[in-house]
Amino acid sequence: MAWLGLFAYIKLQVQVSLLRFLLRLRSFKQRLAIRDLLKKSSSIKIPSRDRGRSISANLYLPPKVDPNPKLPFPVLINWHGSGFVLQGHGTNAAFCSRMAQDAGIAVLDCDYRKAPEYPFPAAPNDAEDVLKWVISNPQDFDLDHILLCGFSSGANLALVTSTSWPAKLELDHGVRGVVAFYPPTDLSIPVENRYPPNSKYPRATWLYRLAYDCYIPSAADKKDPRMSPMYADVHEFPAHMMFVTCDGDELCPEAEALGQKVNVGSRSVVLHRVEDVRHGFDGICLPGSREERLRDEVYMSVAKTIKEIVSIP
Template identity: 45%
Template sequence: MSFLTYMFDKCFAVILRFIVGLAANVSATPDEVRHIKSRDAGRTIKVHLYHPSSSGPSPVLINFHGSGFLLPLHGGDDEFCRRVSRDSKYTVLDVPYRLAPEHPFPAALNDIEDAIKYVLSRPDEFDQTHVSLSGFSAGGNLALAASSSLFPRNTFRSLLVFYPVTDLSSDPGLKHAPVAGGRVIPLFVGRMFNRCYIPAAFDRRDPRISPLFAEANRFPQRILMITADGDSLALEAEELAQKIKDLEGWHVVSQRMEKCSHGWDKHSLGGTPQYEAKERAYQLAVDMLNDN
């Protein structure tokens, strides 16, 4: 990326972050805030924890928020994290990560790896046989990449992903929602997200970038894939889910939510189809976690 291109993307990112920040109004209420060490000297990662009512080493869900790899939306999954800690025995760690264009790939994935290693290093606090991952949008991409490319098979009990981007090698202009009329990611924004996140030196089909190209048997054996019929990322996510589902012994639940668009659960109103879809999606996540 040239310096001029970087400065353009940086300016656009600042403006977009300001606009989205006003609209999103993120306000999280975790039970605990913890600063865990990064691999980078003198740096920590600020993690939100949500505790269940049970005591002793608990199952743990490590969650990664949506961002387009660019937007600071940590805390936007507060409702989901609280639901899981309330309705299951799982402690939830809601983990932020560094953002592009200031910190392109693999910075975000490095932060994800550091957070997971932190959990795996604390058997007295977290049940190592029940470590699961979840993620929304870009966070879903990171959860898929981490589970299939960074850690040994069977490290994770379950994988819960919501409207993830799984193929960053394809131009966003070639992607279409299953049902026309949904609130899809604007084309120029999608292209900018991709350009900011992926340096030119990297192959966009690298499974750490595009999990669609990872070997199917590298993923956890229990997967929940939530997509939306008005989302242009739905078909590639469903393609990945089907590839994994074809394996013998894998339990894959793939659900496409009707009358929903990308990120629909973050702004749904009671009594609407979107709210009902959110309730159903979150309950499917809790059910998979509770299914020992």
């Protein structure tokens, strides 16, 4: 009966709303720090395929560059983590600002719609629309050097978009590379069957179940490549890929499995596992902490990889 579906939706909506509220309280200090970092960016509204709606984005440019550069920049498009349900646009401000500075490229940090209000395929549609907009602006962005990046669910979107949209456009350049931080790659795996390599860390089964119940429509094929990039054609992935995983994360095995799967032919694949940390370890780091040191090391490695991909000395 229809009311049963409505009841299930309301239940999910209440749970997600409470989770959003609690995390917003917890991240108050982080949002204050982000506010200063966001001043280094400019706000952009990107048109979506839906009439009257736009997608919010923040553009970070390399330092000491004219606000209206005459030459197009290599660009890194980033999507934040959210479990597909949490509002977190801007939470990667430290990473985006650092990549613009250390890698010397433009960074476009993008929002996307969240479940349960907007389940699949709303998020990948938004991600595709962002890439389409970048490609339509060759005067600003170097279309031969487009890279995609994301954290957690945002990394899922980066991987999905790297295979789906360029193929539709039949572009010669396509997407040059992807950087995926602890991504979910196979949403068909039952959440109770996910275990972190480092068993000392508690599992977050309930959180993954809530996220996937919100994001995945009941009739959806969980092996759809636009949902689970593990099932995309291996030859459609870009030439350069980097996976950052955590040994205390349930998503580590499936992320590394995709990394190993796509490591064929002349493709360059970097698998960087961070030991003794949990999923999202780089999000909130206390000054002087081990997590801060590891975060800085990982970000430095990512910047180095990006510079090599786009051939910036």
